[in-house]
Amino acid sequence: MIRAIVFDLDGVLVQSEKLKAQAYAIAVQRLRGLSEPDPRAIEAYRATVGTDKEAASRFVMHELGLEQHLRPLMPQYSAGEPWQVLTEMRTAIYDEMVADPQVLRDNQWPHTVGLLRLAKENGCRTALATNSELSNVLHVLHALDLERSLDLVLTREDVEKPKPDPEIYLLAAQRFELPSEEMLVVEDSPNGVRAAVAAGMNVIAFATPFTVKGLHESKVLDHKWILHESDKLLDMAQRVIREHERNVHGVKDPRETQLEDPPAPEEDRADAG
CATH class of the missing domain: 1.10.1470 (Protein Yjbj; Chain: A;)
Structure with a gap:
């Protein structure tokens, strides 16, 4: 899984x-x-x-x-x-x-931030792997209140070779003591996708106005895993997980492995009834 x-x-x-x-x-x-x-x-x-x-x-x-x-x-x-x-x-x-910090909050991608929080709430391990330097990373994470949503933060200082070299993703797998094929990466750039693919990980390419052309021209990733509508990110993550469970683990009905929105508090469910 x-x-x-x-x-x-x-x-x-x-x-x-x-x-x-x-x-x-x-x-x-x-x-x-x-x-x-x-x-x-x-x-x-x-x-x-x-x-x-x-x-x-x-x-x-x-x-x-x-x-x-x-x-x-x-x-x-x-x-x-x-x-x-x-x-x-x-x-x-x-x-x-x-x-x-409000500038960063105004420029966050809400659906990727939402997926990060949801993964953490569902007990999935979470990490950040970036070419940016630690001081800049900490400023962004603090502005977006994401420090507690991440189990691991890897930055430019942690590796000798930046992306597109796979070193940073291989290091994440090593730190988590997980095989690469049990990890999913969300990247936006051709160089980032190259690094994750070279590390043997499952990848979703989050296309932005800055990267959509390069993602398609690079042909590093099957186009079906290039996301153009940010609000469909959770759906695509579910598809990746289902396909992984079928192809790698032979699970015929992988629905039980899916990410799900956390259940509402008891009082909320009572009010809804």
Whole structure:
């Protein structure tokens, strides 16, 4: 049976990718003295969703030809390479955006957060596996009041190789002492999906405006497991569990293994009667 569900953070529990893309656009605006944020930075960042800061900043820098603007600022930012200046600028802008926890609450994905809480209430083990750094992760989890909903939190500091390398998902399986095939991953990016598939886990790809095109073009995952309607997430999770029970364990009627909404308190049931 599926005994653990692992969630990505950016783009899955919260729409932070949208905010990070806007932060890159503002950073480029400031670098080039533009009158408004540069939409090309948003499109460049879209191609890097699911990678770490270094990969994203390097790509945006090369795509937009920013090195000549960044290099003179290296002493100011104590940077050894131009991409690090862009990372510092983007990070400062993003941190200012999300300093108010309400911004994160307003940008959460309610159905993925709901699935996380439901899994925990049903006794399923839960984990977070993200390329983001621990300080940023803790800020988001606190803002969304999710600390107690997670049994395990793995961040960029816990692995040598970020996604798309499967290291972080294999580490989750190791920490839980579970075989990979008994775990379900909810990811939104092609790189995240690649990592989970390479780890041998069941995967739901949660398509967002930033990742839907890349998910289909990557062909890493059967299209039937790419979710386009967020309110259908629980239904798809149930389908994954049923198929897993039939194919792996030979369960003819796997309904008893499903996630279910927790029963109402006694007083609520009495009122309903």
